[in-house]
């Protein structure tokens with residue numbers, strides 16, 4: 138993978154976003170494999186979230202991160218509080234965090250600042266406090282409006298809690314998102330359409346419709362529920378797309394739909410292989426060096442208590458390594474091919490510093506297989522390519538032997 142791209146028309150330094158991980162939830166949902174910890178576990182008394190200590194640790198992490206050469210002097214275009222359940226945190230804690238972030242990083246005045254909320258943790262006053270803190274986009278994990286399905290997937294809220302939360306969100310945030318999941322146990326196409334219909338009635342600017350995935354380590358992985366088959370799940374996704382298109386939502390990414398101008402800026406930065414600093418327990422980051430020549434991945438300590446201790450000692454980062462150039466095409470495609478409109482070849486070259494022709498043969502094969510369409514400057518997945526995205530991405534997996542050699546070399550580099 139030695140073919141370097143000539144200087145292109147896309148800015149060589151990608152936009153920078155900030156992700157903040159808040160890892161506690163009321164209860165662990167059986168389908169979830171996020172780095173999240175239940176405050177209530179069967180047979181145990183509820184544990185207290187160490188809110189103030191965790192916020193202190195995040196601020197210590199920010200202090201150190203703001204000095205990274207790949208972060209210093211760069212503008213931050215979006216901030217995302219994800220989890221876990223960030224809405225378990227108090228308004229004061231979120232206000233302290235937003236102020237600390239703005240004091241240490243050069244966050245754009247009009248940056249999109251999203252917070253994820255679980256409808257089971259919502260009060261109107263809390264949303265008012267989040268709004269006062271500077272949150273301007275709320276993402277609500279509704280999943281379904283069916284009480285039976287919500288129970289089957291272990292949610293802590295019912296449909297009426299979800300409706301109340303959406304009404305409160307609409308009062309306080311100019312943009313809010315509703316998360317739905319399809320392919321739930323026993324779900325039919327008409328159930329999915331009913332969920333979508335109820336969501337549309339609240340006129341959200343953004344809607345995400347995820348297909349349920351069974352994740353290793355989740356309760357559903359070890360005790361698999363009866364799920365709709367693949368064809369039925371595909372019919373559900375088609376029906377959702379058709380209904381949302383008629384309602385004026387553009388299907389701009391595999392799972393994301395938005396009214397014009399309301400695409401999630403933070404996620405779009407991921408999908409266009411932008412940079413992000415990730416702080417908080419288990420958070421991941423991707424940062425490009427000043428000259429664009431080196432792209433690094435960072436991971437923070439996963440366990441919250443370990444993270445707190447390490448962050449306070451100025452060592453929140455557990456792992457920090459360069460992405461070998463051979464892996465960049467797959468890393469780029471895993472993001473950009475999620476976009477329905479595809480991407481400009483110049484973006485590939487600017488973000489990876491590789492020539493588009495370095496993946497020319499793979500693109501040819503993908504086109505012959507009907508998985509992408511390509512002009513000289515533009516590449517986009519066909520509907521078939523979007524549906525069988527994993528098959529398409531497999532084509533970009535680098536040669537295993539070379540990968541092992543790259544990793545061995547990286548280890549040697551780090552030891553020295």
Ligand SMILES: C[S@@+](CC[C@H](N)C(=O)[O-])C[C@H]1O[C@@H](n2cnc3c(N)ncnc32)[C@H](O)[C@@H]1O
Pocket residue numbers: 162168169170171219220221222253254255256277278279280316317318347348349350351352
């Ligand atoms: C971090 S959660 C959102 C906030 C909050 N934790 C909640 O669940 O309400 C992000 C979203 O990912 C989706 N999700 C999580 N696990 C999933 C899975 N296994 N399959 C499909 N979607 C999933 C859900 O729609 C969820 O709202």
Ligand code: SF4
Pocket residue numbers: 161162163164165166169170171173220221222255278
């Ligand atoms: S509330 Fe959200 S993050 Fe927490 S366990 Fe459930 S799906 Fe996972």
